[in-house]
Amino acid sequence: SQQGEEDPQALSIQEGENATMNCSYKTSINNLQWYRQNSGRGLVHLILIRSNEREKHSGRLRVTLDTSKKSSSLLITASRAADTASYFCATGGDSSYKLIFGSGTRLLVRP
Amino acid sequence: SAVISQKPSRDICQRGTSLTIQCQVDSQVTMMFWYRQQPGQSLTLIATANQGSEATYESGFVIDKFPISRPNLTFSTLTVSNMSPEDSSIYLCSVRQLNTEAFFGQGTRLTVV
Numbered sequence: 001s002q003q004g005e006e007d008p009q010a011l012s013i014q015e016g017e018n019a020t021m022n023c024s025y026k027t028s029i030n031n032l033q034w035y036r037q038n039s040g041r042g043l044v045h046l047i048l049i050r051s052n053e054r055e056k057h058s059g060r061l062r063v064t065l066d067t068s069k070k071s072s073s074l075l076i077t078a079s080r081a082a083d084t085a086s087y088f089c090a091t092g093g094d095s096s097y098k099l100i101f102g103s104g105t106r107l108l109v110r111p
Numbered sequence: 112s113a114v115i116s117q118k119p120s121r122d123i124c125q126r127g128t129s130l131t132i133q134c135q136v137d138s139q140v141t142m143m144f145w146y147r148q149q150p151g152q153s154l155t156l157i158a159t160a161n162q163g164s165e166a167t168y169e170s171g172f173v174i175d176k177f178p179i180s181r182p183n184l185t186f187s188t189l190t191v192s193n194m195s196p197e198d199s200s201i202y203l204c205s206v207r208q209l210n211t212e213a214f215f216g217q218g219t220r221l222t223v224v
Contacts, residue, residue: 042203
């Protein structure tokens with residue numbers, strides 16, 4: 001079953017704008033990860049943030065984590081048409097290898 | 112990192128038949144996972160493929176419908192049995208070490224007619 005929800009379900013922005021996606025989860029976690037999926041293909045890992053971290057950056061990506069609210073956000077700055085994809089958060093527990101995925105956000109970046 | 116080869120990449124199958132999906136990893140990994148992604152939906156974990164023992168299935172998934180093999184640390188198969196149109200989905204193989212990122216195959220797009 002899915003761990004949590006993401007919002008918005010779909011997001012359409014102009015190239016150059018920033019895109020923010022939010023993820024909420026239900027149980028305690030060891031880490032939270034974000035993945036991208038192009039056109040129903042395999043997922044690509046973007047960034048991992050551990051439960052004792054509050055913010056992490058990777059290139060144009062910025063992820064925040066608030067464990068008290070059980071939520072995370074992914075910010076993509078200066079978006080490009082190539083960023084068009086579905087984005088998923090996934091959570092991993094303390095002693096479990098398995099990842100549970102959120103509902104996903106479909107991002108469309110218009111040229 | 113890990114490179115995963117998954118095949119077939121897509122198939123169209125008749126209802127009532129079975130399809131076996133293969134997943135080959137370029138290195139030995141402890142944990143392999145099978146996910147299903149129904150059209151327009153997120154990923155749902157089907158089962159964890161354990162080497163040397165029976166797979167561990169998630170709620171709503173049973174061995175008779177989705178038998179899994181894991182003969183060694185680099186290979187696994189998932190069979191979708193007695194297929195119906197509701198089984199039309201993308202099936203994804205994944206590997207992961209504890210507290211690290213997961214790696215995915217390119218998926219198998221299954222259409223049941």
